[in-house]
Amino acid sequence: MSHSDAIDLRAAIRTIPDYPKPGILFRDITTLLGNARAFRRAVDELVNPWAGSKIDKVAGIEARGFIIGGAVAHQVSAGFVPIRKKGKLPYETVRIAYSLEYGIDEMEMHKDAVAQGERVILVDDLIATGGTAEGAVKLLRNMGAEVLAACFVIDLPELGGAAKLRALGVPVRTLVSFEGH
Numbered sequence: 308m309s310h311s312d313a314i315d316l317r318a319a320i321r322t323i324p325d326y327p328k329p330g331i332l333f334r335d336i337t338t339l340l341g342n343a344r345a346f347r348r349a350v351d352e353l354v355n356p357w358a359g360s361k362i363d364k365v366a367g368i369e370a371r372g373f374i375i376g377g378a379v380a381h382q383v384s385a386g387f388v389p390i391r392k393k394g395k396l397p398y399e400t401v402r403i404a405y406s407l408e409y410g411i412d413e414m415e416m417h418k419d420a421v422a423q424g425e426r427v428i429l430v431d432d433l434i435a436t437g438g439t440a441e442g443a444v445k446l447l448r449n450m451g452a453e454v455l456a457a458c459f460v461i462d463l464p465e466l467g468g469a470a471k472l473r474a475l476g477v478p479v480r481t482l483v484s485f486e487g488h
């Protein structure tokens with residue numbers, strides 16, 4: 308990726324201080340999604356390293372991962388799998404607990420959403436501590452999926468999430484890094 312591309316995507320992301328609570332810098336991608344060139348560039352660049360690879364499914368994490376993941380799935384001609392907060396999916400599900408900043412929660416996907424051996428790319432808007440993405444990787448692997456990569460528009464490297472995923476053996480792709488958290 309060239310330097311000018313990086314600047315373009317970074318400029319398309321809006322930062323809201325003290326949302327949803329004091330001390331948090333919320334990285335708002337709605338401005339990037341609303342910018343046709345930035346949205347297309349983000350989708351293209353996210354999966355660029357796997358262009359030409361066989362990808363069976365793209366799994367997106369609720370809710371912003373649905374928007375980007377849906378576009379990525381279309382781009383690479385893969386199916387789309389939603390990973391949701393518990394209680395939202397209508398059919399039989401598999402579930403996993405994952406750690407949040409304070410406490411734990413559970414996420415789930417349909418039990419027939421991926422088949423044994425399918426090649427899956429995981430997508431979300433942002434990786435911070437990596438707790439959410441780690442849960443999603445484990446859920447996919449429990450179902451026999453091969454997680455080819457995890458792709459995020461935004462990385463907060465100081466929170467260590469990308470390093471945590473790499474330690475699990477998952478290649479991580481991110482497009483824009485912000486200092487702090």
Ligand code: AMP
Nearest residue numbers: 332333334433434435436437438439468
């Ligand atoms: P984590 O599990 O700590 O990696 O948190 C990642 C999830 O929380 C993603 O689904 C993000 O959308 C959301 N998130 C965490 N921190 C931020 C932030 N500073 N701005 C926007 N979204 C965030």
